[in-house]
Amino acid sequence: MPSRPLDSASQVDPERLAGYERAPADVKPQLSYEALRDIIDLSLWAGQLLLQHGADTQMVEETIHRLGTALGCNWLDILVSPNALVITAHSGIEFRTKVRRVVSLGVNMAIVTEVSRLRLRVESGELDRVGLRAELKRISESRSHYNRWVVVGMVGLACAAFSRLSGADWPSFSLTFLAAATAMFVRQELNHRQFNLFLVVVVTAFIAGAIACLGIVLQIGAQAQVALASSVLLLVPGVPLINSAEDLIKGHFVTGIVRGVTGGIIALCIALGLVLAMFIFGVSGL
């Protein structure tokens, strides 16, 4: 493929471009050392926030690429791995690569939404590098929209609603609510103390199962099975599994498989906690 000649707007000496194969379609002025460093840092930060809080791989790639090109890079190559991001940013004949370790921090759709909205503001020229940095700082320091007790109550209600969908009567409904809300409270406490993700799932499922079993031993409600099954649904790895499917379908196999396996392990942990509770209370579950 013949390389595309750079136009005169670029401040690059054409002599140095000999043999440069991947000259991009629309060439932007060569960025300074600091500008290129800033851009790769900022787009990496945005990508990190997305990957940490439950965005799918395609979205991480697109957001990073569009932020970087809107800020003045010609092209960005992005490698999304389940626990790291690698980005190479190109400007003129210069390029720079940076790797960042990313640890998953649990689903937070508010952060995903805000970061994805930044993209449009940067592309329209409203935000420059300084503005973007301020916004990313604000987003990464933002607190949860919901009071923890609201979350406890709503999650309890959601699981109880599940039990109704599976045909539970009102006593089983109340039992599910109590079990799920208590389990959610325990989960928040454990997460706050930075316990291992899978351990938190086992303990939370155990608490939910234990309360549901207690209700069964005391003969509250007719549908024991439904109450037991519904009260642990707050732990269902919905976001990892849906992201996994999305990634696999779009060809991001590595992240897709890792997310699928993570979801599978979480499901096994739920089963483990539930079984422990049923064993202790001597409930057969059928």
Add this chain to the structure above:
Amino acid sequence: MNAAELLWLLARDAFWSGLAALGFAVLFNVPRGLLPGCVLAGAAGHATRTLLMSAGLSIELSTLFAATLVGVAAQWLSRRTDSPTAIFGVAGAIPMVPGVYAYQTMIGLLGVASATPETGIALLAEAGTYAVKTALILSAIAMGIAAPTLLFQRPRPVN
């Protein structure tokens, strides 16, 4: 079942599935302005599934169609509100998660652990049946939600 009964069934169904979607949206810290969209996606998806099942379709096929509807609704809502599609997709999918089937699979498998080969066969068959149902419903959800993206957003490769 007459029309009034069916409507009442669907209304109850939409109410409880909307509540389930709302609870999970709060758990995932969805911004307040997007909560109505999440409730809508959850209620529409599960009520559609119930409607199709009451028309005689299997739960797996009904889930596939309902999840496709959720996928389309998620695209539409995300364009209207300028927010990621995933929010509405997840909220719409959550009420359809086959929690009870997954639970029955687990109980069946545990039963096998403490059974003799003769009694174990029935338990194994039961666990297998529910496992297949769980897996099929989960993949129907995934395929359905991804379907609109696959059909309408086909990026051209850059060379």
